[in-house]
Amino acid sequence: MEACKPTVTHTRLLSLKVDVDTHDGMRDGVPRLLEIFQQEDVKATFFLSFGPDNAGKAILNIFREKGFLKKMLKTKAPSLYGLRTILSGTLLPARPIATKFPDFVRQIEAEGHECEIHAWDHRYWQDHIEIMSLENIENHFRKAHEAYLDILGHPARAVAAPSWKITEHVIAVEAKMGLVYASDLRGGPPCFLMTDAGVSSPLQIPTTGPCLEELLTQGIKEEAAWVNAIAESAERTPWPVIALHAEVEGGPYAAFLKKLLKTLRNRSFTMVTLGTMAEILKEHSEKSGEPLPVRRLSRTTLPGRAGWVSTSSPLKTEGVP
Ligand SMILES: [Zn+2]
Numbered sequence: 001m002e003a004c005k006p007t008v009t010h011t012r013l014l015s016l017k018v019d020v021d022t023h024d025g026m027r028d029g030v031p032r033l034l035e036i037f038q039q040e041d042v043k044a045t046f047f048l049s050f051g052p053d054n055a056g057k058a059i060l061n062i063f064r065e066k067g068f069l070k071k072m073l074k075t076k077a078p079s080l081y082g083l084r085t086i087l088s089g090t091l092l093p094a095r096p097i098a099t100k101f102p103d104f105v106r107q108i109e110a111e112g113h114e115c116e117i118h119a120w121d122h123r124y125w126q127d128h129i130e131i132m133s134l135e136n137i138e139n140h141f142r143k144a145h146e147a148y149l150d151i152l153g154h155p156a157r158a159v160a161a162p163s164w165k166i167t168e169h170v171i172a173v174e175a176k177m178g179l180v181y182a183s184d185l186r187g188g189p190p191c192f193l194m195t196d197a198g199v200s201s202p203l204q205i206p207t208t209g210p211c212l213e214e215l216l217t218q219g220i221k222e223e224a225a226w227v228n229a230i231a232e233s234a235e236r237t238p239w240p241v242i243a244l245h246a247e248v249e250g251g252p253y254a255a256f257l258k259k260l261l262k263t264l265r266n267r268s269f270t271m272v273t274l275g276t277m278a279e280i281l282k283e284h285s286e287k288s289g290e291p292l293p294v295r296r297l298s299r300t301t302l303p304g305r306a307g308w309v310s311t312s313s314p315l316k317t318e319g320v321p
Contacts, residue, residue, distance in 0.1 A: 014234055014269040015277050016044035017160065017183060017207055020246040021122045023053040023095040029250025030104050034111055036254060040261045044244075045274040046108050047118035047160040047183070050147040052094035054123035097122075102151045109152060114273040116158040120144040125162040134169045141173055157275060158182060164207065164309040168195040168297060175199050181278040183207065183241065186302060188312040190239050190281050191293045203281065203292065204312065205274055209233030211243040212253060214304030223256050231263050239277065240269075 018033060020026050026048070037044055098105050108115040119125050120143040125132070132140075141159070148156050159174060160183040171193055174182055185206035193201035210233060215226050234240035242260075244250075249257040264271065272280075285292050295312035302309060 011270045012268055013277060013280065014240045014242065014264060014271050015205070015274045016042065016244055016271060017241050017274060018044050018046045018244045018246060018250075019118055019160065020046060020048045020097065021118070021162070022049070022055045022247055023097050023100065025246035025250065026097050026101050026104060029246030029248075030101070030108065031250075032254055033244070033246060033250040033257075034107065034113075036250075036257055036261070037113065038111065040258065040265075042261055042271045043112050043114070043273050044271070045114040045116060045158075045183075046246075047116050047158075048098040048105065048148075049119040049122040049162070050098040050117070050144045051096065051120040053097050054094045054121055098151070099147050105151045114158075114275045115152065116160065116274075117141070117144045117148055117156045118160055119162045120147075122162045126165065129161075129165045129167060129170075132167070132169065134172060137169050137173050141177065145177075158202075158278075160184060161310070163307075166297065166310045168197070168199075171195050171201045171297065172197070172199050174202055177202075180275060181205055183274055185311050186300065186309040188295065189293055191295045191312050193297050193312060194294050194315065195297070200294070203278055205239065205241060205277060205281070206311070207241045207243045208237040209240065209242060210302070210304065211245070212248055212256065213245065214302060217304035223259060226256060227260050227263050230260060231267060234264065234269065235267065239281065241274065241277075 020030060030046070033044070105115060120140045125140065128136075145156060155178070157180040159177070159179060161170060164184060164186045166184045170184070172195065174184075179202040181203040182201060183205050185204050187208060188206050190203060190205045193204055195201075209230055212226055212230075215229055220226060220229070230242060234242065244257065261271075281292065294315060296315050298311055298313040299308040300311045301307070
């Protein structure tokens with residue numbers, strides 16, 4: 001019985017975080033990923049967008065977000081996401097994402113993966129998070145949770161913010177949600193975030209290393225180089241979490257994903273869900289007597305990604321004699 005849960009002492013753990021951002025990603029990418037994970041005997045954590053697919057509104061950002069057009073062209077977004085997705089929520093009506101495919105949502109859990117909440121309206125969050133009020137954020141989470149509960153019959157245990165963008169308002173809302181963990185950040189160690197108002201976040205397990213879209217945007221063209229960049233980064237990170245997108249690795253880059261999973265296995269990584277990683281982190285901290293760090297929310301930028309992402313920094317008081 002004891003052998004079934006990997007421990008940090010004899011194996012290197014790694015989690016796969018799959019974001020589902022669009023209708024087509026849910027319809028086509030999720031089944032493809034489930035098939036690959038089954039073939040490779042891997043369990044992952046899926047974060048789903050439940051509400052409308054307004055991905056097409058991204059086009060409006062060409063005029064607002066510096067570097068966006070370049071990114072669209074470099075990543076070949078139209079072929080990655082398909083024309084219907086590009087038009088969704090703009091010229092054509094927004095289509096629902098996970099709420100339209102409840103059987104796939106249940107299948108994710110039935111096959112032993114973890115299924116949690118990414119967003120209600122991914123695009124809206126991404127574009128408005130800096131001005132979203134506490135009430136608006138609560139409203140988004142409430143709608144996503146209701147849809148989740150309706151489909152799966154139990155509350156969600158975790159969330160992961162769209163585009164890794166959060167504010168202190170988000171922490172305040174998440175703190176009241178009874179979550180086991182959140183995965184809202186890029187880089188830095190697993191930690192708790194403390195707001196200026198003294199509110200502590202759920203355990204944060206950040207995404208580490210680059211994701212494929214960012215490597216493509218940087219102009220890296222060879223599959224072997226993508227696999228290497230991601231695997232090398234995982235090797236250097238104590239608690240690696242690799243981000244995948246249903247639209248990307250469950251779409252035109254499925255062959256890359258298979259190669260990546262084989263490489264990670266060859267390098268002795270054991271892939272566990274983020275929920276299992278959260279449990280192991282807590283156990284590890286209790287046994288060693290070393291509490292997980294408390295840090296503050298901050299922002300950073302990443303190569304190959306337009307705009308900012310959330311990360312953590314030491315508390316202001318740290319390092320002061
Ligand atoms: Zn996303």
